[in-house]
Amino acid sequence: MQPTSGTHHAGGSSIEILAFDVFGTVVDWRSTVIAEGKRVGRAHGLDIDWVRLADAWRDGYGPAMNRVRNGELPWTKLDDLHRMVLDDLLVRFGARTLDEKAKADLNRVWHRLEPWPDVVAGLQRLRRRFVITTLSNGNMALLTNMAKHAGLPWDCVLSAELVRHYKPDPEVYRMVPELFDVRPDQVMLVAAHAEDLKAAGQAGLRTAYVHRPLERGVRTPAPARPAGPFDYTADDFPGLAAQLGG
Numbered sequence: 001m002q003p004t005s006g007t008h009h010a011g012g013s014s015i016e017i018l019a020f021d022v023f024g025t026v027v028d029w030r031s032t033v034i035a036e037g038k039r040v041g042r043a044h045g046l047d048i049d050w051v052r053l054a055d056a057w058r059d060g061y062g063p064a065m066n067r068v069r070n071g072e073l074p075w076t077k078l079d080d081l082h083r084m085v086l087d088d089l090l091v092r093f094g095a096r097t098l099d100e101k102a103k104a105d106l107n108r109v110w111h112r113l114e115p116w117p118d119v120v121a122g123l124q125r126l127r128r129r130f131v132i133t134t135l136s137n138g139n140m141a142l143l144t145n146m147a148k149h150a151g152l153p154w155d156c157v158l159s160a161e162l163v164r165h166y167k168p169d170p171e172v173y174r175m176v177p178e179l180f181d182v183r184p185d186q187v188m189l190v191a192a193h194a195e196d197l198k199a200a201g202q203a204g205l206r207t208a209y210v211h212r213p214l215e216r217g218v219r220t221p222a223p224a225r226p227a228g229p230f231d232y233t234a235d236d237f238p239g240l241a242a243q244l245g246g
Contacts, residue, residue: 014186015206015244018126019135019158019176021167021191022143023061024215026134027113027150030054036109044102048093055216056092060085065137065166075164077139083107110138111145115152116212122237123153125246131155135176135189137166168199176205190240194226201229208232208240 023029037050064081067073076084086107090098098106126132133156134143140159147154158176165171177184184204191197192212201207209230213222225233234240 015188016131016182016186017176017180017188018130018132018208019187019189019205020132021189021193021196022134022136022138022146023113024212025190025192025210026119026152027115027146028214029058029110029113030215030217032113033057033109036106036112040098040102040106044095044098046095046098048095051217053089053093056089057082057085060089061137069166069169077161078137079107079110079139079142082110108145111142112149113146115150116236118236118238120151120153122241125238125241126244127153127155129244129246131180133158133176135167135172136160137172167196170199170203173200173203173205188231190237194228197228197230206231208234210234210236210240 020026033054034050037048037053040046041048041050061081064085065078068076068081083103086103090096090103123132132154134147134154135158136143137160138146139161140157143157143159146152147157158179160166160169160172163171163175167173173189174184176187180187185206188206188208189197189200190208190210191200192210192215194209197207197209207228207230209226209228209232211225211234216223232240232243234243
């Protein structure tokens with residue numbers, strides 16, 4: 001039987017915990033949001049460019065969190081930030097007739113995001129050797145509902161909501177070793193975003209970059225892999241598991 005944790009040594013440090021960024025790394029937010037938007041459009045007779053709306057909704061994510069970070073807004077969970085951005089976009093895209101029930105349901109599409117094809121099997125492999133947890137700006141209800149919907153086999157769900165800071169604030173990364181009572185270098189963040197990994201590294205965590213060139217859809221040329229001092233680089237979760245001995 002394989003041990004459940006503490007099995008892989010990198011640079012003299014035993015990695016115990018794998019903490020995963022979620023949006024874009026674990027789940028394909030863009031395709032799911034576009035498909036849901038088109039369904040809403042058909043049901044309510046709305047002629048909207050849902051591809052542009054989905055991208056604009058995601059683009060509003062960072063600025064909305066910055067309003068919390070700089071004190072313009074009090075602590076506000078991601079569900080409510082998503083709704084603030086969505087309300088503005090529906091006006092901009094000419095969907096003022098959408099009723100409250102439909103708006104609330106559309107906003108919860110972030111609870112129903114679909115995983116990338118490699119994710120569930122890859123997480124199951126990684127879970128044999130490590131404790132696996134989310135480390136996401138998504139709020140607790142969102143991440144829990146997403147896991148139920150997508151069959152994500154987390155050992156634990158950790159959210160920025162627990163420390164009332166948003167990544168890349170260091171408090172979010174430090175939460176993991178503090179809660180699990182391990183050293184920061186025994187935790188590795190797995191993410192598809194270089195800036196997230198850079199901030200995790202500055203907080204003392206190990207880092208693994210997973211390439212998700214389709215996060216923003218098919219583009220020519222495809223997005224290049226970022227240069228960075230990552231501990232591991234992989235094309236998908238099974239590839240990362242193989243590198244980690246799983």
